[in-house]
Amino acid sequence: MKRLQKTIGLVSVLMALGLGNVALAADAPVVIKSGNVEYRTQVQNEGWQTWMGEDEQSGTSGKGLRLEAIEIKVTGLPDKTDQVGITYRTHVQNIGWQDRVVDGQTSGTVGLGLRLEAIQIALTGEDADKYDVYYQVHAQNIGTMGWAKNGEAAGTAGYGYRLEAIRIQLKQKSEAAPVNYGSQTNPFKEYVPGSESGSTGNTGNGNYVWDITGGADYGTGISN
Structure with a gap:
């Protein structure tokens, strides 16, 4: 008592x-502020790395090793009833843009020794419009580039530069854009004949935006 x-x-x-x-x-x-995305990359001489989480770097820095393939999946959302998937495609040495893959499937090549040069990532599903997917790559001879999002191209075209690392974030529309890890703001650079500097920029100015609903691409484009 x-x-x-x-x-x-x-x-x-x-x-x-x-x-x-x-x-x-x-x-x-546990309240999740933003979505959770996991990804892993196939790296030259090292093979598949372990799965990385939100905003972690997958790939290498300072080793000069190319990314050869990538797998990405959505693993958690603030609202567990939301239906969101992820789709992506890569621009591969000697091949060009591959067909899109979804939800953890492999984009790129394994065992062929071919570099990834650029990537586009977009969200799918009934609730995709509630979120933004951001991704930032580290490219040969350029370093860490700016953040791309929602189907924009990240990387280079026409230079033959390899991607060496990538970070990905999944955020709600109401959240601020990610902090830039490098000094550059442009996510993409395309070689333009006759121009030493090339073309850089966002949508409509050297970037290549992927319309996953119809397969169309907008901007100056990347040739195969």
Whole structure:
């Protein structure tokens, strides 16, 4: 009886202090601020790396090793009832743009020794319009490029430069864009004959935006 009275007294004190829900904290659901995406890359001389999580780097830095393939999947959303998938395609040495793949499938090549040069990633599903997918690549001779999002091209075209690393983030529309890890803001650079600097920019200015619904591409484009 005395123990019960002490317990009731303690609960009363906690409620008076506004801490009445402390005892439930361990059972409270974890609130995910943004979506969760996982990805892994096939790296020259190293093979498949382990799966990386939101905003982690997959690939290598300072080793001069090419990315050869990638797999990406959505693993968690703030609203568990949301229906969101992911689709992506890569521009591969000697091949050009491959067909799109989805939800963890392999884009690129394995065992052929061919470099990835650019990538496009977009969201699919009934609730895709609630989110943005951002991705940032590290390219040979350029370094870390700016963030691309929602089907924009990231990487290079016409230079023969390899991709060496990538980061991906999945965010709700209401969230701010990711912090830029490099000094560059352009996600994509295309070689233009007669121009030493090439063409850089976003939609309509050297970038290549992928309309996954119809397969059309907008911008100056990347040739196969």
